[in-house]
Amino acid sequence: MLKVGLLGAGRIATVHARAITGHPGSKLVAVADVVTAAAEKLAAEFGCETRSAEAILNDPAIDAVLIATSTDTHSGFIEMATAAGKAVLCEKPVDLSLERARACLAKTAKTGRPVMIGFNRRFDPNFAALKAAADAGEIGKRELLTITSFDPAPPPVAYVKVSGGLFRDMMIHDFDMANFIMGAAPVKISATGSCIVDAEIGAAGDVDTAVVTMTYADGRIAVIKNSRRAVYGYDQRIELLGAEGLLEAENVLENTVVKSTAAGVTSAKPTYFFLERYMPAYMAEWAAFVAAVSTGKPVPVSLADGVLALAMAEAAAQSVATGMPVAVPVV
C-alpha cells in the first residue's frame, strides 16, 4: 500500500485525490495547501489529514508525493521530495525556465528516486490505443503526425500572464504526445503563432492560435495545431500517416445519439473540456505510477521527458519571436 502525500488542493489536485483514493494500492495520507481552507475541504472530502508541505515531505511514513501546486514551486518540491527519498508524480510543466528544469533534472538524478511528469494524455485510452497500433506495426513506418488540440474557450487573461504562454502551458502536452507517438525527439521546430481569438491575450504578449512543424533526423514530420477556442468543445485528435496506412484517434463525444431532421443529421459534441475528456486518463496515469513504483520499474513518463517537452516549447516560442526555425537542444 503506497502512502501518499498530496501537495496542492486545487482543481487538478482534487482529480488526483480521487485517483489516489480510488486505487486499491494507494492511500491518501495528507494534503497540504497554502490556502488552508482548500486543504481542509479536500481532506474532508477524501478522508485524510491536512499538514504543511514540509511535514509531508519529512514524514518517513510517506512513500510518494503528488505535486499539484503552482508551477513555480514544482522543481523545488521535486528536489525536496526526492532528497527525502519519496517517489514523485508532478504535474506539468516541470518549470517555466528550461535552465531551472535542467538543474532539477541533474539534482534529482543523483537521488535515484523515480520522478514521473503528469502528461496524462499518454494514458487516454484512445491515444494509448493509437500508439499501441503504431507500435504493433499496423501502419508500418511512421511518416507524418498531426496533433489537433483546441481548448473550448480561452482562459482568463490573468491566467495567461502567469502561464508561461501557449507553448509552455498548452502545447507542452502536444510536444510530449509527439515524442510519445513518434518515439523520438525532433531536431528542428518551426512555429507560427497569432493572436486572432482574443486581443487581450495578444496584449498580454501571448498567442492564441499556433501551428508548429517539427522535423526529425530521418526526415519524418510532425505538425501540432493549437487554438484557445473551439466553441463546439474540447477538440483533441491525433492522426498518424505511415507507410502502410493511417491511424486516427477521433474525439470522444458526449453520447452516441444521432438526430436526423429536416435541418440535417446531428450528433453530440465532443466532451466539454479536460476534466470530462481525460478523467479516465488521470485514473490510468495514477495506476501506472503505482505499478512502476511498486515494482521498481521505470516510470512511464520521466522527468527528462518533462524537460524535453519544455525545451521544445522554448524553441517554439523562440521560433515565433524570430520568425525562423530553431534547432531543438539535446536534453
Add this chain to the structure above:
Amino acid sequence: MLKVGLLGAGRIATVHARAITGHPGSKLVAVADVVTAAAEKLAAEFGCETRSAEAILNDPAIDAVLIATSTDTHSGFIEMATAAGKAVLCEKPVDLSLERARACLAKTAKTGRPVMIGFNRRFDPNFAALKAAADAGEIGKRELLTITSFDPAPPPVAYVKVSGGLFRDMMIHDFDMANFIMGAAPVKISATGSCIVDAEIGAAGDVDTAVVTMTYADGRIAVIKNSRRAVYGYDQRIELLGAEGLLEAENVLENTVVKSTAAGVTSAKPTYFFLERYMPAYMAEWAAFVAAVSTGKPVPVSLADGVLALAMAEAAAQSVATGMPVAVPVV
C-alpha cells in the same frame, strides 16, 4: 448495338432514356406515350422518334422494349413484346393482380424471350456491395435481415388510390430486396400496418406505416419497415446479421461536410428521394440488361422474381387485413 423502343414518357421513362442513350451498346430508336406532348418532349431531348406503342412493338428492327407505362398496362405490353420477339425490361410491379401476373408469366415463358423486372435497387452500388460481401461469406450464414425503407414524404392521395397500396407499390421493392439478399423466398409473412402519418391515406383504405416479419423454411428471419414520411430524406438502409458478423448499408448523404458548432455536430442529410439516390442504380440496371441480352445469359431479375414479390405483397396485405400470419404461396 441494341435498338430500343421506350413505352412511356413520364418521369421514370426519362430516367431510362438517359440510361439507354448513355450506354455505348444501346440506341434509343423511338418512344411512345398516350400523352403525345410527353413523348415529343422526350424524343426531342434524347434525339429519337415518336411512334405508337403498336408501331414500336411491330417493328422488326427493334430488339428490346423498355416498359415504363402505367402499371395496368405492364402485363399486356410484356405479353405483346415477347410475342413479337423483343427482349423486355419492365418497371415494377408486373401487375396489381397476382392472378394476372401469373398468367403473364405462363404466357411469356412459352416465348423464351428474356423479361427483366426493374427492381433497380439490386443495382445500387451499396446494396450490391453488401450482397457481394454476404455471398463471399464475410459474415457467415445469414440469420436476421432488416430493411429500412422510408420515403421522404407521402404521395398525393390520388396516387395512393391507384397504387395498389403500400405493399404492392412501395414495399414490393423491399420484398424483392429480401429475396435478393437472403437468396430464398420466405414461407410465412406477418404484417402490421397503421395509418399514422396522413389520415387521408387511411381514408383511402391504405396504411402509411408498416412492419413486416418474414420467416424462412430454415428458421431465418427478415424484417421490413416502411414509412411514407421521413422528413430528413430518403432513408434506405439494410442490415444483415450473420453467424460471423453484421453487414450494414448506410444511407448516401448529400455531401461529406460535417459542421461542429455550439449546437452540435451536423452532417448532410440523406439524398432526397429515389432519383437522387438511385440514379447510379438505374444506369447499372440498364447495363446489366444490355449485357445479359447481348450475351444470351439470363437477365439478373426475372419475371418470376416480379411475380414472387407481388405474391409477398399480397400476403402482407392479407395479413394486415386479417391480423394473422399468412403463408407465402409458391410462384
Add this chain to the structure above:
Amino acid sequence: MLKVGLLGAGRIATVHARAITGHPGSKLVAVADVVTAAAEKLAAEFGCETRSAEAILNDPAIDAVLIATSTDTHSGFIEMATAAGKAVLCEKPVDLSLERARACLAKTAKTGRPVMIGFNRRFDPNFAALKAAADAGEIGKRELLTITSFDPAPPPVAYVKVSGGLFRDMMIHDFDMANFIMGAAPVKISATGSCIVDAEIGAAGDVDTAVVTMTYADGRIAVIKNSRRAVYGYDQRIELLGAEGLLEAENVLENTVVKSTAAGVTSAKPTYFFLERYMPAYMAEWAAFVAAVSTGKPVPVSLADGVLALAMAEAAAQSVATGMPVAVPVV
C-alpha cells in the same frame, strides 16, 4: 446516509456493491449470500459485514435492500423487505411467473414502501439522451420504434434452462425500454422466434433469435430484435422515427481509433458485454434510487413496470408458441 443491505454476492451484486460504496449518500452495511465464500469475498473487497438475509431484513438500522439473488427468490425478498419497512431495489425480472409477480405487486403496494426494478438501461446516458430528446419534442410525435439488442455470445445451456427463456430473461429489458421510450404499453404483440444460433438452445425449448412487433392503441408500432450472438460485441441500439425526424442511439465503441489501410477503414468494436457497456448506467441507476428514496419521490422504475415487462414477455412467448398475435393484458 442510506444504510444498505445487499442480498446476493455474485457478479451483478458486485457491480451494485461498487455503486453503493461509490455513492456519497449510501453505505454498504452488510451482504448475504447462500454461498458463504462469495459473501465473504465481496465483504472483504468493499469493507462490509456478512450476515444472513434474515439478519439484514430484520435489522432496523438498515434503510434499503438491494436484491441481486437468483430470480426465484426475488418476489419473496421484495415482500419480506417491504414488510420490514425497507426501500428496495431489485434486479429484473420480478419473477418468472406473471401470477406470482402480480401477487407480489398487490402485497407490496399495501406497505407503501418504494420498490424499484433494476432496468438499468433506462439510465444508460445514450438511451437517456434519446428519451430526453424525444420528450423535448425534437422529432415530434413518436411513430415507429426499433430496438436492436444482440448479446455477443449465447449463455451456457444450463443457464438457458433456468432463465425463463429469451423473452423473460433477455428481451424483458427491451420490453421495458419500449415502454420507457414510447410512454405507453402496447395493446398487441406478435412474435417470431427461431433457434438458428445454437441447436442446444432449441433442444432446451428456447429460441435464440427473435423479432417482436408491438402495436399501440393509437396505431404506433415498435419492433424488437434479439439475437444471442453478435460476434463483434454487445449490439445495443435504439432507433425512433417521429413525425419530424429520427433519433438513433448508436453503440458505444471500445475507443475512437480509426485505422485506414489497403484492407479498408476499421474502427473499434462495440464494448464487449453489459458490464463494459452499462457500468455508467448501473452507477446512475443507484444514484436515482438514492435520490428518490432520500426525497420521498417515486422511484423512476416501479414494481408495476417490472410486472408489465413480464406480462409482455409472457405474451411474446405465447405468440411464438401459437403463431398468433396476443393481446397484452392490463397490469
Add this chain to the structure above:
Amino acid sequence: MLKVGLLGAGRIATVHARAITGHPGSKLVAVADVVTAAAEKLAAEFGCETRSAEAILNDPAIDAVLIATSTDTHSGFIEMATAAGKAVLCEKPVDLSLERARACLAKTAKTGRPVMIGFNRRFDPNFAALKAAADAGEIGKRELLTITSFDPAPPPVAYVKVSGGLFRDMMIHDFDMANFIMGAAPVKISATGSCIVDAEIGAAGDVDTAVVTMTYADGRIAVIKNSRRAVYGYDQRIELLGAEGLLEAENVLENTVVKSTAAGVTSAKPTYFFLERYMPAYMAEWAAFVAAVSTGKPVPVSLADGVLALAMAEAAAQSVATGMPVAVPVV
C-alpha cells in the same frame, strides 16, 4: 451552343471530352494531339474530327478551346487561343516558370478573352458545400485552415522529373484551394519537405512528403499537408476552424457498407484516385465555364488565380531549399 476545340487527347483530355459532350450547351468539334493515334481514338469515341492545333485555333467557327496538353505548351496555347478570340479553359499549372506565367497573364489580359484555369477541386460538391457554409457565416470568421491531400501512390520517377516538383505539380491544387477557402492570398509561406516515401524521388531532386504553413496579413493561418503515398486511397480532406465552429469535408468512400466482425468495424476505403473522386467536379467545372462564357460573366477561376498558385508553389520550393520562410510575391 458553344463549339469547342480540344487540345490534347490523353487521360485528362478524355475526361474533359466526356464533360463537353455530356453538356447540353456545348459541342466537341475537333481534337488535336501530337500523337495522332491518341487524337483518332478520342475522336472516334466522342464523335468529333481530328485536326492540328493550328487548325483548331484558326477556325473562326470554334468558340472555345480546352487545353489539356503537356504543361510546357500551356502558356503558349493560352496566348494563341486568346489572340484568336477564343475563350479558354486550361489545365493547371499555367507554366512551370512563374516569369513565363506572368508574361502570359499580361499578354492575355490585353485580349479581354476569358481564361479559366482547371482547378477542378473548387467544383467538388463537398468542398463547394464547405466553402458555401463558410461564406454563409456558419462558423464565423475563418481562423485556421488545414488541407490534407495525399495521393494513393507515388508517380513514376520519370514523371516526377518533368513535373516541376511536388509543390508545382501536386500541392498547387491545395494552394488554390486555400486561396478559394480563405478568400485571400497569404503573405508568408514556410515549408518543410522530405523524401521518406521513395528514395528515387529524392534522387530526382524532389520531396514526397511536405507540410506548408501559410500566414495571412490579419494573422490567420493555413496548413497544407501532402504525401505521395496513402495506401488506403486518395485522401482529400479540408478542415476549417472558425470563431463559431469547425467545418470538415471528409473523404468520399467507395460505398456505404459497414462490416462488423470479431476483427472490428470496417468501412469502405476512400475512392481510389482523382478520376474516381473528382469526376463530378470535372463535370461541374465545365458547366461553370460554359455558364460564364455564355453569359459574359467572369470565369470562376481566373488566369491570375493560376499565376498566384504558381507563385505560392515557387515560394514553398524556395522555403524548403533555404530552410527559411518566404514572402509571397504580389501577382
